[in-house]
Amino acid sequence: MQTNAVLGFDFGTTNSVAALSNAGAPPEMVAFDTPNGKDSVFRSALCFWQDEDVRGGLAVEAGPWAIAEYLDYPDASRFVQSFKSVAASAVFEHATIFERRFRFEELGRLFLEKLAARAEGKLGDAQSRIVVGRPVEYAGARPDEALARTRYDAMFAHLGAEIHYVYEPVGAAYSFAARLTEPATVLVADFGGGTSDFSVVRVAEPGAARRCVPLGHAGIGIAGDRFDYRIVDRLVLPMLGKGGDYRSFDKILEIPRGYFSDFADWSKLALMRNRKTLAELDRLKKSAVDQAAIGRMIAVIEQELGYPLYDAVGQLKRALSADTQAHFHFEGAGLAIEADVTRADFETWIADDIARIEQTVDRALAASGTGAEGIDRVFLTGGTSLTPAVRAMFVRRFGEDAIASGNELTSIAHGLALIGQEDDLAAWSV
Template structure:
């Protein structure tokens, strides 16, 4: 490729790349153990290898998952690391004694992704358009810090990097479906953030065809919904809500242990000598030491990925069934429970309310009320959750709701934006 563009949707859970050329864009398929696919899991795996540089080997995406599944006890599996991009409290992760900053993890991820692209990313076009959330994940996200880390992550690419709000990429992709002008609310639900943009899409041939009107976001999305399931089904069996003895007092076990355990970006990093020693002291002091022992076993057994998959499978099942099973067995922890959709919706009620308030902010920023929205385009895997979809069917009516390309629409649109003469008009 000597011209064109690359659109990169670097997501919390999945990443997707599209190649733009001649006014169109094509998704890039990555090699994978189970066959080529355009969705590349945003995950890393590290393991000892004497032949590797520094004695530490790594891989990303589905290859990281395959390596972990073959050698779980001898590897470190990390996922959802994008969620710490804007976190001032995250400085570095120590993996097998080697320290990694966010940008270091990002460079490893990008390098491995390029390596699995079959040579199609070896020669890069003049522009790479990278999606970014409207609101970064975290309780107090530092946008300037996230931009600094992103810049360091991509500095080796040697081409112009432009950052565009992720829902705008989806809007540009959705515009290809439309023949008539429309005012569109785009709702993008990822793993770490939920982002909303109101965009005016003109008729075919208009220049510019898409005009952003207003944006809003919230650092709550699929991972938070997973946490609600984990909090109700798993954490009580690991000691949450329990007590420990301190001299002659009984104190509640600090909740920070459980917030770290339930954060997919931090769980693997708990497997270090210092943390495990502290947990062992807590086990001896706990009223229910067996519960803390189960937590230690899950951490030492590197069981975060199968636990994540068990939670995610239940959440997906609840999108089509009124009742779904939750099953997990590992590290001395066995849980079998049936979860109703009604219960799940009760557990996520506050999260949904925060998403609804973000929709209100996007409409207010665009100075358009619900009646002024012609179409609502839902994208991202979490948009398939029935309670999330009802945010929009209740407010706008089912006839205005459209969806599709839940995991690929953003990358497709970013590659199209990258071919515009003035990409800066879209940049965030």
């Protein structure tokens, strides 16, 4: 029995993508309206601003429209990105935005409503089944999987459809399988903004009753945003007081590192603009040995410069994926940073992260009962898979000929829509 309409939805830390399949037809990517035309990739971001003409006095936009609104009125808005990263965090209870509190699921519902509004009616009540991707392991120090599931359920409940959750790399595997003409054991490596997830999948020959059989999975909360963190830590935080001291009575103590950890985390930076945190930073500034440095941190937060900083870091990463050296530039709030960075520098900064990612690959292989020699193909997907150090690790272990890539930002949603066409999703659902 074919399901009439299926939506495959990849809710990503950085970007979100949707694919639609009607009556068993091949999935088509949903094109969203953006300020620059149609695009199948929708940034996972929100922008809030006060507007008396809007019910409740608080307006909101999402995706590229959120970015455009922020760029037009940075001082009068609150820009929130990478909020998926806190889905499994018990520490995160709510985000305070213009003195209003928003739980994770409320942010998620606002995002989905705005995303659907930009899909020109393609996302509505027509879908009888929605297959949502989820990471193998959520981001965060101690991720609570049950909490994340509860929040996801609340986020998607209003869609009124049959909801299924599938590991994101399994969705990518199903998409990749459509390109294969013979049986293979495939390692899928999905690198997003918040997590790196791996699945080993046995792909049968075309036309088989069951094309894909998942064998084992593993994941870790290290990916593109962590690489961004390393850049901010090296190039920006020393200018904002990290490693500096403050006076406490007759003692000289190191400034608490928690402020800097939050600043370098895209999901937390915008949320630092609240009265409590800014009051704490102001008190810290008064007792700091280098008051100007803490003043610069406060200014960046108050002037909502998180997105320009994120953009500068992203430009550096992309440049270092293409060239062996690139220039970093960021200016604002009395802060001006110019630095030449080599790819070797960057790879040194993320070396420990790459090592932990490789250990996670080993765990996926062990969970599947398959050694490296049993892997026929490796499919790399997700934006961070384009990082040369990431690709080099797989080439070293599996050989250049085994590596495949492509559709880095859309393969998961495409595969989730294909999975949604199956009569029984029990084999794939989590």
